[in-house]
Amino acid sequence: MTRRAWAVRAARDVRLGVKNLLLHKLRSLLTMLGLVFGVGSVIAMLAIGEGASEEAIGQIRRLGSRNILLRAAKPAADQNSNTGRAWLSVYGLLYDDAVRIAESIPGVVRVVPVKQLEQSGRLRGRDMEMRIVGTTADWFDLVRRPLVAGRVISAEDVAARAHVAVLTEWGARRLLATEHALGETLTLGGNAYEVVGIVRSEEGDGQGMQAPDARTDAYIPLSTARERHGDVFSKRTQGAHVREQVQLHQILVETADEALVERTARAIERALETFHKKKDYEVSVPLALLRQAQATRRTFSIVLGAIAGISLLVGGIGIMNIMLATVTERTREIGIRRAIGARRSQIVAQFLVEALVLSAVGGAIGIGLGVLIPRLVTVFAGMPTIVTAWSLLLAFGISVGVGVVFGLYPAVRASRLDPIVALRHE
Numbered sequence: 213m214t215r216r217a218w219a220v221r222a223a224r225d226v227r228l229g230v231k232n233l234l235l236h237k238l239r240s241l242l243t244m245l246g247l248v249f250g251v252g253s254v255i256a257m258l259a260i261g262e263g264a265s266e267e268a269i270g271q272i273r274r275l276g277s278r279n280i281l282l283r284a285a286k287p288a289a290d291q292n293s294n295t296g297r298a299w300l301s302v303y304g305l306l307y308d309d310a311v312r313i314a315e316s317i318p319g320v321v322r323v324v325p326v327k328q329l330e331q332s333g334r335l336r337g338r339d340m341e342m343r344i345v346g347t348t349a350d351w352f353d354l355v356r357r358p359l360v361a362g363r364v365i366s367a368e369d370v371a372a373r374a375h376v377a378v379l380t381e382w383g384a385r386r387l388l389a390t391e392h393a394l395g396e397t398l399t400l401g402g403n404a405y406e407v408v409g410i411v412r413s414e415e416g417d418g419q420g421m422q423a424p425d426a427r428t429d430a431y432i433p434l435s436t437a438r439e440r441h442g443d444v445f446s447k448r449t450q451g452a453h454v455r456e457q458v459q460l461h462q463i464l465v466e467t468a469d470e471a472l473v474e475r476t477a478r479a480i481e482r483a484l485e486t487f488h489k490k491k492d493y494e495v496s497v498p499l500a501l502l503r504q505a506q507a508t509r510r511t512f513s514i515v516l517g518a519i520a521g522i523s524l525l526v527g528g529i530g531i532m533n534i535m536l537a538t539v540t541e542r543t544r545e546i547g548i549r550r551a552i553g554a555r556r557s558q559i560v561a562q563f564l565v566e567a568l569v570l571s572a573v574g575g576a577i578g579i580g581l582g583v584l585i586p587r588l589v590t591v592f593a594g595m596p597t598i599v600t601a602w603s604l605l606l607a608f609g610i611s612v613g614v615g616v617v618f619g620l621y622p623a624v625r626a627s628r629l630d631p632i633v634a635l636r637h638e
Contacts, residue, residue, distance in 0.1 A: 229565040232538075240570065243534045246527025247574030247611050248581060253523050254607040255582025255599065257516040260589060262603075263596035265509035275498035277470050278321075279354055280477050282309075282463040282484075283494040286456075300444075303492035304458035309484065313465060317479050319472040324350045326462035327437045329445055331401035333430060335387040342383060344400055345429045346437025352411070354464050362394045362409030370433040377405035380413035382427040400430060403440050473499045521610070527574065528614035531567055535622035539563065543629060550631035559627040560620075567619020568612065575611030579604055 233240045275281065284304030307325065314323040326347045333342035345351075352364040360381050369376055377398050384393040384407075398405045413427040446455045467476050477497045484493055539546070546559060582604070586597035 226565055226569065228562060229569050233566060233569060239534060243530050244527075244570055244574035244577070246530040247524065247571055247614065248527075248578045250521075250523030250525075250527045251575050251578025251607045251611050252581030252585060254521065254610070255579065255603050256585035256589075257519065258513060258603040259582070259586035259597040259599045260595065261509070261512045261516045262598040262600060263586070263590075265506075265512060266598055267596050269502060269506065269509070276354055276356075276466070277499045277502060278467045278473060279498055280465040280467065280473065280480065281496040281498065282465065282480070283496065284458055284461045285492055285494045287490050287492050300455045300457060302457040303490070305460040305463050305493055306487070307459050309487065310460065310463050312483060312487070313463065313480055317465075317476060317483065319467050319469070319476045320465055321468050322350050322354065322464075322466040324348055324354055324464040324466075325434060325460050326351065326464065327434060327441075327459070328461040329401075329437075329441055333383070333387065334399040335393070335396055335407075338387045340383065340386050340428070342400065342428050342430045343426055344437065344441070345431045346434040346441075347431060348434055351431070351464065354466055357411040357413060360410040360412055362407075364409050364411065365431055365433055370435050373435045373439055374433055375403070375405050375436060376408045376432065378409040378411060378431040379407055380427050380429050381410055382413055383430065384410050398430065400432075401441070405430075405432060470499060473497060524610055524614050527571075527611075528618035531570055531615060532618040532622060534570075535563060535567055535619055536625070538566070539622050539626040542626075546626055546629050547631050547633070550629070556627035560623040563623035563626050564616070564619050567615045567623070571611050571615025571619075575608045578611065579608060582607060 282305060286301065286303050305325075310323050310325040313320060324347060326345060328346070329344050331342060331344050333340050347365070348370050349365050349367045362378070364378055365376065368374070377400070379387075379393060379398070387393070387398075388396070393407050393410060396407050398407050411431075413429060443459050444455055444457045465476070465480065467473050474497060477495055481495050484495075549559065583599055586599055589595050590597050
């Protein structure tokens with residue numbers, strides 16, 4: 213058979229299959245519903261899973277795959293020692309820790325010390341609780357946040373102990389709404405600072421994925437923070453006056469290469485164990501978190517795909533059921549076609565085409581549903597969703613495959629009917 217003849221026969225089989233399905237429109241529609249919802253649920257669930265995992269991975273990537281984050285952590289013994297009298301709790305990272313890491317740990321490119329404290333911020337009569345972050349100019353290179361206006365802290369600011377501050381866009385809007393904030397005087401804990409820049413901060417409260425920044429941050433030179441605020445902080449909790457002495461709350465470390473990150477983190481942890489008698493620090497490696505998040509995404513996608521695949525299986529069973537009923541209804545027609553010379557392969561092709569048309573049309577409608585559902589989830593639930601091309605192709609391919617697998621048995625059964633018995637069927 214020539215290619216042209218094969219194409220003509222295939223087109224004829226498709227037209228005949230569509231015609232037979234249109235004779236029972238409602239039954240055909242109900243048969244396709246299983247595949248429609250199956251394909252739609254596969255695409256929607258994969259889109260929701262992809263969106264959630266991509267958001268988490270994006271947060272980790274923004275911390276820097278070559279960075280290591282050290283945090284001060286108050287030991288449990290100190291947390292349980294608060295009494296009604298004044299109590300001085302000494303813990304956290306040291307200035308000497310930053311110097312030792314920079315000078316003695318191989319593979320370290322930059323070390324950024326960070327001091328943090330909570331203070332009330334006031335600008336043009338507006339007040340807001342803010343987090344003062346004393347750091348160096350390198351902080352803005354390691355934790356990359358887009359510059360909205362002005363400039364960031366410079367090495368000259370640190371050397372001169374300048375009274376300058378950089379706000380987050382969220383904080384600037386809360387304090388000045390839509391007004392221009394550059395050049396204004398910001399009062400933090402009774403000290404005045406000139407606002408020289410605004411950066412866009414990470415969304416949320418800064419605690420997600422152990423992000424080193426928060427949207428209420430006000431960045432000032434580390435030297436200025438040491439001079440104006442010192443290392444001892446006071447606060448009252450449950451009737452107790454608690455004083456804490458913390459030199460550094462964070463140390464950000466940048467390595468020369470991703471391959472050195474985990475080895476460098478272990479070396480830093482060993483060095484800290486030597487000079488810290490108690491476990492008053494935490495070591496976080498964004499690269500390790502990234503790998504863990506990627507592995508979780510793969511597992512999540514497999515689980516979601518398997519659950520949604522059950523709907524496709526149910527749809528396939530529906531196709532097989534309706535095709536078996538169709539074979540029974542058209543037994544006499546099959547007998548006539550066989551009697552006038554139709555081969556078994558032609559009978560198989562006829563019924564297989566009908567199953568493929570059902571699955572292909574159901575899959576196409578399911579794709580539309582699968583694209584619509586994630587958009588509705590994003591609009592009404594605020595959850596990020598990502599519809600990928602591979603999920604569309606995968607769902608449609610599975611839908612067509614289901615049509616072939618579950619339509620093959622009824623087609624073969626129809627082709628094996630005895631023509632004489634089929635002609636006598638009422």
